[in-house]
Amino acid sequence: MMLDDETLMAYADGEHEKAAEIKAALASRPTLAARVNEMRALRKRVADAFAPIAHETPPSYLTAILMAPRVVPAVIKRTPVFALAAFATAAAVALIALVATGKIGAASSKSPSSTASNDGMFGPDFLPPFVTLTPRGAILTRPETAPPRARTVKPVYADAVWRLRPDAETIERHYPLGAKAQNISGKVVLDCRVNMDGSIDCVIDSEGPAGWGFGAAAMEVARHFLLAEKAANGMPAADGRITIPIVFAPRNCVASPSAITFEVSASAITSAPALAPAPARVVENPIWVRKPDTHALARLFPAKAQKWGKRGHVVVRCLIALDGSLTNCIVTNETPVGWGFGDAALKMAQQFKMGPQTVNGEPTAGGFIDVPITFAREN
Amino acid sequence: MGGTDLSAALAGLLPRLRRFARALTGSAADADDLVQASIERALRSAGQFRPGTSVPSWIFRIMKNLWIDEIRARASREKLFAPEALASSAITDGAGAMETHLHASHVQRIVSTLPEDQRLAIALVLVEGLSYREAADVLDVPIGTLTSRLARGRAAIEAALTSVVETTS
Numbered sequence: 231m232m233l234d235d236e237t238l239m240a241y242a243d244g245e246h247e248k249a250a251e252i253k254a255a256l257a258s259r260p261t262l263a264a265r266v267n268e269m270r271a272l273r274k275r276v277a278d279a280f281a282p283i284a285h286e287t288p289p290s291y292l293t294a295i296l297m298a299p300r301v302v303p304a305v306i307k308r309t310p311v312f313a314l315a316a317f318a319t320a321a322a323v324a325l326i327a328l329v330a331t332g333k334i335g336a337a338s339s340k341s342p343s344s345t346a347s348n349d350g351m352f353g354p355d356f357l358p359p360f361v362t363l364t365p366r367g368a369i370l371t372r373p374e375t376a377p378p379r380a381r382t383v384k385p386v387y388a389d390a391v392w393r394l395r396p397d398a399e400t401i402e403r404h405y406p407l408g409a410k411a412q413n414i415s416g417k418v419v420l421d422c423r424v425n426m427d428g429s430i431d432c433v434i435d436s437e438g439p440a441g442w443g444f445g446a447a448a449m450e451v452a453r454h455f456l457l458a459e460k461a462a463n464g465m466p467a468a469d470g471r472i473t474i475p476i477v478f479a480p481r482n483c484v485a486s487p488s489a490i491t492f493e494v495s496a497s498a499i500t501s502a503p504a505l506a507p508a509p510a511r512v513v514e515n516p517i518w519v520r521k522p523d524t525h526a527l528a529r530l531f532p533a534k535a536q537k538w539g540k541r542g543h544v545v546v547r548c549l550i551a552l553d554g555s556l557t558n559c560i561v562t563n564e565t566p567v568g569w570g571f572g573d574a575a576l577k578m579a580q581q582f583k584m585g586p587q588t589v590n591g592e593p594t595a596g597g598f599i600d601v602p603i604t605f606a607r608e609n
Numbered sequence: 610m611g612g613t614d615l616s617a618a619l620a621g622l623l624p625r626l627r628r629f630a631r632a633l634t635g636s637a638a639d640a641d642d643l644v645q646a647s648i649e650r651a652l653r654s655a656g657q658f659r660p661g662t663s664v665p666s667w668i669f670r671i672m673k674n675l676w677i678d679e680i681r682a683r684a685s686r687e688k689l690f691a692p693e694a695l696a697s698s699a700i701t702d703g704a705g706a707m708e709t710h711l712h713a714s715h716v717q718r719i720v721s722t723l724p725e726d727q728r729l730a731i732a733l734v735l736v737e738g739l740s741y742r743e744a745a746d747v748l749d750v751p752i753g754t755l756t757s758r759l760a761r762g763r764a765a766i767e768a769a770l771t772s773v774v775e776t777t778s
Contacts, residue, residue, distance in 0.1 A: 236760050243734065245741045272763060272770075276735040279716035283631050284624040289641060292627075295648055296620040407652055408616035538642055539682055566649060 231255050233262050242269035295568055297406065297443040391461055393428060394547065394598070396454035400562065404450045405478050406443035415479040416444035420452055424470045427558050428457040435473065448476045453560055456549075511597035513550060513588060520583035530577050531605055532570030542571030542605040546579050552595045554584045562600065575603045615655050618664045619648050625737065629669060632732035633676050635721025643679070647672045669737070669747045673729060680725070719769040727762030734759055 231251060240246040241253075256263040409416060416439060422432035432452045437445040452474070457467045522530075535542060545563040548556035559579040561572040579601060584594050619626075626647065630640035650671050651658075658667055720731055726748075733744035734755075745755040 235764075236756055239760050239763065240741070240756065243741070268767075269763070272767060273735050276716055276720065276731065276766065277738070279714045279720075280628050280632050280736045283628040283640075286624070286627070288623040288627055288644075292623060292641065292644055292648065293620060295645065295652070296616045296623075406616075407655075408614040411614060411616070411655070534642060538646065538679065568645060568649065 233259065235265075238262060238266050239269055242266045243273065291568060294446075296408075297446060391458035391467075392455065393458050393549075394454065394456035394560070396451050400454050401451055401476070401478065403563075404447040405480075406447050409442040409444065409478070410480060413480045414439065414442060415477065416442055417475060417477045418444050418448035420448055420474045420476065422452065422455075422472050422474055424457055424467045424472060426468045428459065428467060429453075429558065429560075430455050430457070430472065430474075432474070444478060447478065451476055454562065456558060456560075513584075513592070513594050513597035513599045515589040516550075516584040516594055516599060517587070517589060518582065519554065519585050520581065522578050522581040526578060526581055527605070530574040532574050535569040535571065535605065538569075540566065540569050540605075542566065542569060542574075544571050544575035544603045544605070546575050546601050546603065548579055548582075548599055548601060550584065550594045550597050550599060554586060554594060556580070556582050556599070556601070559601075571605055574605065575601075578603055615658065615664070616652065619651060619668065622665060622668065625665065626668060626672065629732055629737050630672060630676075631717070632720055632736045633672065633728065635717070643672060643676055646675050650675065663743070665737070666739070666743055666747050669733065669739075670749075673747060677725070715770070716766070719766050722769070723762050723765055727758050727765065730755055730758040731762040731766070735763075 231248075233252065233255060237246065237252070241249060246252060256266065406416075416437070418437045419435040420432040421435040422430040424430055430452060432449060434445040434449065437448075455474070457472075459468070460466055532540075532542075534540075543563070543565050544561055546556075546559045547562045548559040551557045556579045559576050561575060564572040564575075582601065584599075586594060588594055623644070626644045627640060630643045630647075631637065634640045634643055647668060651668050654671075658664075720728060723731065729748060730744060733739045733747055734741065739747070741752055741755055741759075744759075745752045748755060750758075
């Protein structure tokens with residue numbers, strides 16, 4: 231039997247089908263047997279050199295790609311998403327129910343920090359549980375879990391007015407892939423505080439089923455909400471608290487395309503708020519008085535994407551301030567995600583400024599605008 | 610992917626994908642970029658995954674293809690940006706190489722200098738422990754080709770290790 235290097239290598243790697251025969255032949259050929267041992271030693275040496283990498287914790291951004299949002303090349307819609315009609319027709323692949331209860335400090339809040347009295351009253355649990363009063367003063371103890379959110383002491387109001395709500399496509403884009411693949415639906419209840427500018431900061435109040443990334447996905451979706459300054463009843467929204475249930479539900483197949491149904495949780499239906507009475511104005515054909523130049527593009531182009539020759543497309547939706555600059559921008563579309571294009575586009579949006587009137591003579595301030603930004607390098 | 614959870618499978622494979630990417634690219638930064646690009650590609654083309662086939666083999670093939678595309682694109686970019694850009698990229702490559710030297714072991718460094726086809730064979734069989742058959746499938750080559758690449762790669766590593774010993778002693 232011919233025992234050349236490739237044969238010995240295959241034998242050393244446990245790949246040769248005539249292993250028994252070779253083993254017998256090697257018994258009388260100590261030099262070749264030593265060669266096999268060398269080959270095995272080399273294999274181990276190479277494997278050992280790279281083994282530590284597999285014991286590192288992968289960077290979180292890699293895990294995040296697999297846990298949360300799915301990269302979907304989305305169609306850029308110029309239609310406003312605020313009107314209910316648009317909300318319904320935009321249901322592309324999934325049907326998502328999404329209703330925000332318009333009550334500050336509304337029910338369904340299960341966190342221990344909000345167990346007690348009605349909002350608007352100072353209850354006996356007003357002191358955070360980690361403060362203990364003793365004759366010698368207050369003792370602050372480190373809470374075992376995250377400190378409870380500061381209690382809102384505002385009267386309950388109803389009828390939140392939304393300037394911006396995520397459309398079905400947005401929610402679809404964030405649908406956790408693994409769950410979607412298995413037709414698993416999920417519900418997340420977010421407990422949110424309204425900022426001065428109408429955006430919301432949320433924590434996850436409940437998430438079910440856990441482990442599919444629904445919570446993280448809902449937190450991403452939450453970035454697409456913007457409240458009007460005042461509720462329909464005139465109460466200011468800022469600093470208020472609002473509970474938002476978000477349901478991810480796979481579309482029940484193509485059977486009857488005409489029958490579009492939203493799966494809405496019962497509690498959400500009863501407390502569904504009125505949408506903005508006057509849908510927010512979307513400004514088109516603005517007259518730009520300042521736009522980012524190519525230097526800005528070069529500076530803000532995400533370095534990693536540049537290195538890898540990645541192109542990106544982002545749409546940011548912004549509120550137009552009185553001076554024509556863009557504020558409260560959010561990313562409504564980012565393709566591909568994970569390369570920093572969204573953040574770069576948000577920075578770039580700060581450099582736009584428009585005139586007080588559009589080409590058609592309509593006022594711009596107070597309206598919304600969708601700004602598409604493409605990141606592409608000329609080769 | 611019919612009933613199986615691709616995301617979860619890939620999440621479980623992440624440590625291995627990073628290791629394979631390191632063997633393939635020879636640089637920590639390139640490796641994680643390659644993993645990112647590959648899992649994005651895998652998720653987008655999840656529909657093309659045939660149930661019953663091996664997820665590792667499938668994603669390794671995606672990584673191989675992306676990496677080969679990437680080195681070709683880099684080569685053509687360097688040709689296009691003459692000569693000023695070439696100089697700056699040479700500087701970058703120098704810094705990258707230094708970083709690699711600081712972090713990688715002798716063996717990692719030697720593997721990174723192998724020709725692409727030998728490095729792929731070494732990475733799949735010796736680092737990732739694929740069988741010859743599986744590795745040949747990932748690379749879309751006959752098993753004989755895989756075997757000879759592997760043999761040449763091994764010989765090159767052995768030679769490099771020996772010369773290191775000779776020069777340092």
